[in-house]
Amino acid sequence: MIYWYKSSRIAASRRFPRTDNGNHRKMSFEQLPLPLEPPPASSLRAPSFAEALDLIPTWEDVPATRRRDMASALKGAARIIGQPEATIPCDVPWLNQRLFAKRPAVAGTARARFANIVSLVRATLRRLALHTPPRRGHADLPEAWRAVLEVLPDGPGRSCLRGFARFCAGRGLLPAQVNDEAVADYAAEDSRTRLSASSANRARTVATAWNAAVRAGHPGWPPHELASLRRRETYVLPIEAFPESFREDFELYRQRISRTDETGRRRARFVTRGAGGPKIRLRPRTISTRLFCVRQAGSILVREGLPAEELRSLRDLVEPSDRAGLVLDWIADRHAAKHGLGENAEVKGGQISQVAETLRQVAVHHVRLAGPDLAAVKEFANAVKRRPGDGMSPKVLQRLRRLIQRRPRALLLHLPDELMAEARAERRPVVAARLALWATALEILMFCPLRVGSLLELRLDRNLQRLDPRTGRLTRLVLYPDNVKNKEPLDWPVPPRSAALIDEYISKFRPAVADVDNPYVFPGEDGAGARSYTGLSGRLTRLIADYCEVDVHLHLVRHLAAWRYLKEYPGRYEDVRRLLGHRDIRTTQAFYIAFESEASAVRFDGIILREKQATRTIAAAAWAGRRKARRGGKAPGGTS
Template identity: 30%
Template sequence: MECSYLNARLFKASSAMHGLEDASFDNLVYKLRDVFRLFGRYPPDLPLSGNLTPPWQALYRLLSRERQKGLIAFFGYCDQQNLLPTEVKQKVLDDFVTWTAEKTLHRDPVGRGRRAASNWEWARQHIESWPDIPLVRSGMREEYTLPFTAYPSSFQDDVEAFLDRYACRTKEEIFPDKVTDPTYKSFRSRRRPLSPRSVETRRYQIRQAAAALVAEGVPIESITNLNDLVQPVERVRTILLFHRSRVEERQRRQEELEQPAGAEVLVPSSNARSTFQDIRTSNLAGIGEALRQIAQFHCCVSEDDLALMKEWISQIKPPQQTSMTEKNTNRLRAFLDTQIYPQIIHYPASLMHRSSASELKPQAAARLALYAVAFEILTVCPLRRGNLAGLRLKQHVRRAKPDGPITHLHLRAEEVKNRKAIDWPLPPESVELIQRYLDQHRCHLAEPGNLFLFPGKGQRGRSGHDLGVGLTERFERDIGVSFNTHAMRHLAVVRFLIKHPGKYEIVRRILGHSRVETTLAFYSGPEMDRAIALLADVIRNDRREFGPPALSPPKKPRTKRGDN
């Protein structure tokens, strides 16, 4: 009988994944609220706009309809707490998110707080009479990291100089004066520059490291260059411990959220997983690796300090993944279910058909068609999410002649993670679906001059994250099983192997793996499921063919003396 307990379970999956229609699920949640009210365990409803006190009503009237929607719940909460607009502060927003998560049934408490903060900040910057009180978006990275502009300019310059070497943006990196410099050799040993996305990842890891020192009491004005992150070497340990503690705290909160209210906390056994020593994540390892490279190649620290850093990083680096994760394996098995798989392969056509409904507004129909095309490409050409979102007309969507039909997708080697070009012919039904989207729907989503297949605002395309979230939410709601875009790569490969067992070399080329052993390690498991099923079929057919042997009457069991 705790809202936090139900929130962690009710809204973790879509309505369809609970076996319910959206309306039935919403009705269930509505009735659950009534049950909580009967037991006196649900707070009073927040006041609506017409019931706000005058100070809050005055602010509310300054907003557009959409921004009113984003702030009405926060306004009602503050008003219910007898706060004035000038008394709002960061803790009030954090308390609002906690109250939503623990005292109410709500799908996304953190998102509710984030929307409130975003709309509040917009109003603070655009409405002169708005209270000049900043609110940070609850649950986002900016809660502890600081923008680079908060640090001395010398630190900012040093960061850019370091990242320029990663990207090989300077003429010295392309046309060096000498190649005997060990730092040059180390940086150039990768034989190619890092991709822009990888450079941005390194940039943010540096930002995370610097923020950890500031949070642990190092004066921000004393961080004047990258050497101040790694010297003295104890600072590296301070950074890693700070971020490791954050991971531990997140895990602890998640466990508490999933623990039934009032349940006895069991003492872990001696062989249970420890809470701190075994915390190893790729994010922690990435921060550590960024610091090691700064220390070794940019600051040239001593060998002893470098060895110490490597030892610390080894304690936070997760084991190398050599096979498909259990989560992806379970997701893939759900995809291969005889009732689910047909829905998946016909899903793009189903979405496109739904886009033709007369009651839909043009933009709503266009969004359905956009997702139909995205799913179709994932189904017949298993691209990574970033490449899918970045597809451009003419550049990637190719035709044999300007006015001819679409023939294939083409991505240059430098655009692909494994640096292997993609030149993928498209089947006629895929071409027809894409062309229908281009002819009838894309114009309702793209501004003039936008060349992205999946356009965003202005001249940009949709981000990989936004496209992935949209695809996941729609798929899970309609199909009723867990989804992510990368799972479609797994599905395509496994279905191929089921039809063509042992053809790992072809799969290796499709996925761009450098070694066939990698392909074998990741995809032999699902293929083995099929092999075991075939073996069961062989045994079943043999039993039918040969029939059971003649059975003699069962013998009467012997009894021992004294038995009754």
């Protein structure tokens, strides 16, 4: 095993020769040989945080205060990651994936402290020659690169392109020779050698800054643009990557599930099964999910070695049925590897269930599959589908238990008021309107635990009702069957305090971010239509993480509502079913029986405690007698 460290005076590889018993014998740093060049990356093994903590006190050229801060930063990073120091390698790619996985507040760390930890960890990695050295300015670059960088205005774009220019100059590339391959190579090198939350998006950032310089027409800047790469590399191929016959069948499937014709016009509202469409109209988000799952299944088959030319239609996804099984196995293996599960771990629900159900519907309704292949596809879908009796997944239950702790729960309950107070103090109208929008969305979820899709569809002219013409105050929140997932209407009273907050948002703040004729309570980013699912859910999730210091997803607010009610009224599952809009009470019981089990455990602990109190005198007398017998030379039980 070889470690690679760097001192301000020397650079050396640290080798631990094995002793006769097979253990490693450590050598002093001064005894190590001095290589002329660092060994290749493939032969390096990064030391652990624990080993780095042992090394830090030996860096006598570093001030004692700095060494103490570096050691404290490593321990703080280990606490944020949630692993012991001995199991965390000083490996930049490994740390990039885990150190920035949580927002600082969720890890219990202030933003300033987190930034300080990252800076000191970088310094430690540089000392170990495992991180790129800090470089400022561009005076050390070749003349060709200095000339083009100097025409850019000072700012983040110029700073980003400066690092890319240094990478290209090291490989002998001139500005006119830069291409997409150079950007990809730089992004790979950057993610391997630089500790940063933005390393995963470096290729996109560089391409965006480069293209902005091209469009600005700066003199001397190369005129060609670069491909704007995705923020996250995906294995799902675009529909254009499949044969023409597959694309035609894909379009027919889209028309069937969306009940439209080739021009995009909606067909009749009432259709029979013979017309080839679903009995009820699917939501746009459901349609896009189904179409994506079809492309996902086809892409996995191509990734696993099936030539794309053999996918002539959607039938080729499910016939033979082994192909559907291969797709689901691949998703299950990927999920297990991502979450550190065993090879035989059971994977249900979520993505694998969506893909399996889509393949089942394609087999049954679109290609009219029959025989053993159809039976196998149905069996696959049943095997990965979460049943009402399965309850919450362990991950969701763990997140909920963190949320119901007293501090984060209190912070969440008062978060709408805090955001609205910030909106009132904000001088910028658009920023203030957005703060008020988030506050209003959270306030509605607090007193009426809607699904996010229903929240997005709320309209001023339809769902917010004001029954008292004298006051004009908002009194009821009404959702019709087409607003609710299970088609059960909802008529909910609005508390006066919540009504005042909502009305303040609508009258004072909403006009700054909404078009005049936009009827939606939460307008889209451009002022038209409704806000997107990702835009609302993602932003609220980040706000809860920053303000309440817990990592949640927005649907968890519904679970919190059930927990709050059952805590106050144990066993009243029918009330919770109505509260959340479940069709079947078995779903409610399966999801929230864990709350009853926890309450039973607390009650049982109380019984044990009371019994211990009642029998304390008897036990004390018995133990005193046994101690007296031991002092008299008698063994317990009366024998000598």
